[in-house]
Amino acid sequence: MFITLEGIEGSGKSTQVRRLAERIPNSLATKEPGGTPTADRIRAILLDTASTIDPVAEVFLFAASRRQHVTEVIRPALEAGRVVLCDRFADATLAYQGFGRLLDLDRLRWLNDWATGSLYPDLTLIFDLPEEVGLSRARSRNSAAPVDEGRFETEDLRFFRRVREGYLALAVAEPHRYAVVDASGTPDDVFEKTLDVLRRRLPQVLA
Ligand code: TYD
Numbered sequence: 001m002f003i004t005l006e007g008i009e010g011s012g013k014s015t016q017v018r019r020l021a022e023r024i025p026n027s028l029a030t031k032e033p034g035g036t037p038t039a040d041r042i043r044a045i046l047l048d049t050a051s052t053i054d055p056v057a058e059v060f061l062f063a064a065s066r067r068q069h070v071t072e073v074i075r076p077a078l079e080a081g082r083v084v085l086c087d088r089f090a091d092a093t094l095a096y097q098g099f100g101r102l103l104d105l106d107r108l109r110w111l112n113d114w115a116t117g118s119l120y121p122d123l124t125l126i127f128d129l130p131e132e133v134g135l136s137r138a139r140s141r142n143s144a145a146p147v148d149e150g151r152f153e154t155e156d157l158r159f160f161r162r163v164r165e166g167y168l169a170l171a172v173a174e175p176h177r178y179a180v181v182d183a184s185g186t187p188d189d190v191f192e193k194t195l196d197v198l199r200r201r202l203p204q205v206l207a
Contacts, residue, residue, distance in 0.1 A: 001205050002078055002119070004089040006167055007127030008160050009152065010137030011183045012190055016127065017087045019191050020198075024085070024205050028077045031087035033062055035069040042068075049154065055101045059108065062093050063115040070116050083205050090116060091124055091170060096152070099166025100159050120177070123201055125194060126167045127183035131160035134183075 003020075005013040014031070021029035034043035042065040045051055046058065053061070066089070077084050090112040098105040135157065171178035179197045183190050198206055 001083045001123075001202060002074070002086070002121045003083065003202070003205070004086045004091065004121040004124045005127065006088060006091050006095065006124055007129070007183060008131055008134045008164050008167075010134030010139075010141070011127035011129055012137075012187060013087050013127050015187050016125075016190060016194055017085050019187075020085055020194065023195070024083050025207070026081065027083040027085055027205075028073075029085045029087070030069070030073055032069060032089055032092065033065040035065075035074075036072045039065040039068040039072075047152075055097065055103060058101075059093065059097050059103065059111065062097070063111050066090065066093075066112070067115040070119055075117075075119065086121075089121060089124075091121075091126075091167070094170060095163045095166040099169070100155070100163045102162075123198075124170075124178045125197065126171055126178055126180045127190070128164065128168065128180050129183040131157055131164050134164075135160060 005017055007013050017029050017031070021027050032039075033046050034040045042061050046053070046061050046065070074084050074086065093108050093112055094105060097103045098108050168180065171180050179201060181190060181193050181197060185193075195206070
């Protein structure tokens with residue numbers, strides 16, 4: 001089983017991935033961009049506030065990182081029968097580069113399909129909350145530990161509103177592929193909601 005977690009910055013995905021990995025037997029938690037030595041080098045370019053990256057070039061970097069990650073980590077783990085939990089995946093390209101940067105969605109879908117060898121998640125959890133709440137959470141986290149702020153957190157609220165609405169539009173279009181989780185509560189509340197979704201949608205992974 002392949003489960004991905006998506007949402008804007010500050011939606012608490014990373015905390016939920018960690019907690020799910022403790023709760024789901026034989027699971028592997030990983031994240032994008034990055035996840036292999038080469039993909040981590042691409043991640044460093046992508047998040048470096050000093051890099052000037054053309055929006056289309058940015059898409060190819062995410063796709064290159066994803067390809068490497070699928071080939072070296074995700075597919076082997078799935079073939080070994082593990083439950084893979086991935087913090088961001090192909091839907092992030094649709095939401096950020098498609099809805100956020102307004103690049104053509106059909107091309108992005110095609111590129112994702114090529115990069116992943118047509119690997120699609122069994123379930124994508126979208127952690128949804130208002131963009132102003134997410135961004136203020138992310139910014140207070142960064143001022144507490146100003147390490148890896150990244151280029152995306154300097155985007156404005158309108159960008160994140162489009163990203164959020166993009167994720168919700170994906171979920172509406174393909175309800176069997178996605179589940180939207182209200183991420184505005186405490187980490188415990190959100191975890192309970194996440195488990196409820198899994199009990200309904202993929203009970204076998206909790207066994
Ligand atoms: P990261 O520090 O991993 O953020 P987070 O903890 O919020 O996941 O930074 C990843 C950034 O890259 C994040 O702002 C979302 C963005 N992104 C894209 O724009 N497209 C993509 O395909 C992916 C995977 C991430």
